[in-house]
Amino acid sequence: MAYPSPSRSGGPGTDGSRTVSSRLLALLDVFTAAQPQLTLSEISRLAGVPLSTAHRLLGELSAWGALERGADGRYRIGLKLWELGSLAPRGLPLREVALPLMEDLYEATHENVQLSVREGAAVVFVERICGRGAVPTLTRVGGRFAIHATGGGLVLLAHAPPEIQEQVLSETLQKFTRYTIDSPSKLRRVLAEVRLRGYALSDRQVTEDAFTVAAPIYGLSDEVVAALSLVVNHQGAEPAYLVPLVLSTARSISRLLGAPGSQHSEDARYLRN
Amino acid sequence: MAYPSPSRSGGPGTDGSRTVSSRLLALLDVFTAAQPQLTLSEISRLAGVPLSTAHRLLGELSAWGALERGADGRYRIGLKLWELGSLAPRGLPLREVALPLMEDLYEATHENVQLSVREGAAVVFVERICGRGAVPTLTRVGGRFAIHATGGGLVLLAHAPPEIQEQVLSETLQKFTRYTIDSPSKLRRVLAEVRLRGYALSDRQVTEDAFTVAAPIYGLSDEVVAALSLVVNHQGAEPAYLVPLVLSTARSISRLLGAPGSQHSEDARYLRN
Numbered sequence: 001m002a003y004p005s006p007s008r009s010g011g012p013g014t015d016g017s018r019t020v021s022s023r024l025l026a027l028l029d030v031f032t033a034a035q036p037q038l039t040l041s042e043i044s045r046l047a048g049v050p051l052s053t054a055h056r057l058l059g060e061l062s063a064w065g066a067l068e069r070g071a072d073g074r075y076r077i078g079l080k081l082w083e084l085g086s087l088a089p090r091g092l093p094l095r096e097v098a099l100p101l102m103e104d105l106y107e108a109t110h111e112n113v114q115l116s117v118r119e120g121a122a123v124v125f126v127e128r129i130c131g132r133g134a135v136p137t138l139t140r141v142g143g144r145f146a147i148h149a150t151g152g153g154l155v156l157l158a159h160a161p162p163e164i165q166e167q168v169l170s171e172t173l174q175k176f177t178r179y180t181i182d183s184p185s186k187l188r189r190v191l192a193e194v195r196l197r198g199y200a201l202s203d204r205q206v207t208e209d210a211f212t213v214a215a216p217i218y219g220l221s222d223e224v225v226a227a228l229s230l231v232v233n234h235q236g237a238e239p240a241y242l243v244p245l246v247l248s249t250a251r252s253i254s255r256l257l258g259a260p261g262s263q264h265s266e267d268a269r270y271l272r273n
Numbered sequence: 274m275a276y277p278s279p280s281r282s283g284g285p286g287t288d289g290s291r292t293v294s295s296r297l298l299a300l301l302d303v304f305t306a307a308q309p310q311l312t313l314s315e316i317s318r319l320a321g322v323p324l325s326t327a328h329r330l331l332g333e334l335s336a337w338g339a340l341e342r343g344a345d346g347r348y349r350i351g352l353k354l355w356e357l358g359s360l361a362p363r364g365l366p367l368r369e370v371a372l373p374l375m376e377d378l379y380e381a382t383h384e385n386v387q388l389s390v391r392e393g394a395a396v397v398f399v400e401r402i403c404g405r406g407a408v409p410t411l412t413r414v415g416g417r418f419a420i421h422a423t424g425g426g427l428v429l430l431a432h433a434p435p436e437i438q439e440q441v442l443s444e445t446l447q448k449f450t451r452y453t454i455d456s457p458s459k460l461r462r463v464l465a466e467v468r469l470r471g472y473a474l475s476d477r478q479v480t481e482d483a484f485t486v487a488a489p490i491y492g493l494s495d496e497v498v499a500a501l502s503l504v505v506n507h508q509g510a511e512p513a514y515l516v517p518l519v520l521s522t523a524r525s526i527s528r529l530l531g532a533p534g535s536q537h538s539e540d541a542r543y544l545r546n
Binding site: 019020021022024025028029031032033036037057060061064065066068071076077078079080081082083084085086087088089090091092096100103117119124129130140141142143144221 | 397402
C-alpha cells in the first residue's frame with residue numbers, strides 16, 4: 001500500500017512556460033513503486049510533456065544512466081540513480097550505522113525491525129528486517145506511508161516542526177483499520193504523550209494484527225533524525241518488555257550518530273516507573 | 274577506496290552548446306562518496322557550469338528534493354533521490370529478495386556477505402552484511418569497485434558481454450595488492466575458469482588478508498544479474514567448505530528470482546568432484 005507522494009513537482013499540462021529542467025524532473029516523477037516500468041507514451045501522458053520532447057529528454061536521461069530500458073522497451077529507474085541516491089545522508093549512511101544494532105535487536109526478538117525518517121509530512125522507510133514468522137507489515141524500503149498511523153511516523157511527527165504537525169492535523173487522516181487515529185484532537189493528545197514518554201505505540205493502527213513500539217533516534221545536534229520501530233503481533237504484545245528493548249537500541253544508534261546523550265532523560269524516567 | 278565512475282557525463286567546460294538538461298545532470302554528477310557535501314562554488318567549478326546558472330538549477334533541484342541544504346549551506350543528495358533510486362530494479366528490489374538468504378548465510382558463517390551487480394565495466398555493491406569480527410573489506414553499499422579484483426566482479430565480468438570483457442582487458446588493470454591480477458592473459462584464463470566452475474575465487478586480490486568466494490545469481494531469463502560473495506580471512510580459508518555454501522545460497526536467490534534452474538549444472542558438477 002503505497003502512500004501518495006505529497007511533493008510531486010508539476011502536474012499534467014503542456015504549457016510552454018515550464019522550464020526544461022522542470023520537465024526533466026517531471027519525467028522522473030512519474031515512476032512509482034506501483035508503476036516502476038513505463039512506456040514512452042505513458043511517461044509523456046503522466047508527466048504532461050509532449051511526446052517529442054519526452055522522447056528527447058528520456059534519451060538524455062538514459063544516456064546519463066538515470067533510466068534504463070528493459071528488453072520490452074519500457075523505461076525504469078537506472079542503477080546510476082540508485083548509486084547517487086545512496087549518497088543521501090538520511091538514506092544509506094544512516095542505515096549503515098543503524099543496521100548492525102537493528103540486527104542485534106532482530107536476533108533478540110525475531111520480530112520486524114524498521115528504521116524510518118520524515119520527508120515533509122510523510123514517513124519514509126529506510127531499512128527493515130522482517131522476521132520470518134513475524135506479523136506481516138505493509139512497509140517497503142524506500143516507500144512512503146501515512147505519518148499518523150505508523151509507530152515510527154508518530155515519533156517523527158511528534159518531533160516535527162509545528163507547521164508540519166498543523167499540516168497533518170488539518171488534512172483528512174486516512175483510516176487503515178478501525179483503530180487508526182482519525183481525529184485531530186486524539187492525534188494531538190497522542191503526539192504530546194509521545195514527546196512526554198519518549199516512545200510511541202501503534203496498536204493495530206496500520207493492520208489489524210500489528211502492534212508497534214517506536215522510539216526516536218537523535219543526531220549530532222540532538223534533533224530527532226529517525227525512528228526505530230519493532231513491529232510484533234498485537235496478541236500477547238507486552239509493552240513493558242518491548243519498550244526498553246526499542247529504547248535501548250534507539251539510544252545506542254543515537255550514541256553512534258554522536259547525539260549528546262544527556263538530554264534523553266525520558267528514557268531513564270520510563271525505566272524508573 | 275572509491276573507484277572512479279567511468280560514466281561521468283560531460284566534463285569541465287562552459288561552452289554554451291551544452292543543453293540545460295546536460296547541465297542539470299552534470300550538477301548531480303559532482304556528488305561522490307568522497308565529496309557528498311559541496312558548496313555552490315564547488316559544484317559550479319566541478320560541473321563546469323557558470324555560477325549564476327548553477328545557482329538557478331540547484332534551486333530547482335532543491336525544490337524538487339534531489340538535493341538538500343545542510344545547516345552550513347552546503348548541498349547534499351536529498352532523500353527524494355534516494356526514494357526514486359530505490360525503484361531501480363537492480364538495486365533495492367533485488368536486495369529485498371536476496372537479504373533474508375544473505376542473513377542465513379551470515380548466521381551460518383559470521384563472515385562478510387556481499388551482493389553486487391555490474392554497471393558497465395564496474396562492479397557496484399548493492400548489499401553487504403559485515404561480520405563483526407570478520408576480515409575488513411573496502412566495499413560500500415552503493416559504491417563502485419574495480420571489476421577485475423573482487424570475487425563478485427570476476428563472476429560478473431565472466432558473464433558480461435564480450436565488448437565489456439574486451440574493454441576491461443584493454444585497460445590498465447589497477448593493482449591493489451601484489452596478488453591482484455594485472456595481466457590480460459591471466460585475467461582471460463581466470464574468466465574462463467569462472468565460467469567453467471560456476472564460481473570465482475579472489476585470494477588477497479583486493480586486500481592482503483581477504484579471501485573471497487563468489488557465485489553468479491541468475492534472473493528470469495537465465496542471465497547473470499548479480500553476484501553473491503563471502504569474504505573471509507585468507508588464513509585458514511577452506512574453499513572446499515566455502516564454495517558449496519556460497520553456491521547453495523546463490524542458487525536459492527536465483528530460484529526466488531524465477532531463474533530456470535536446470536541450466537546451472539556446473540554447481541552439481543562441482544559437488545561431485
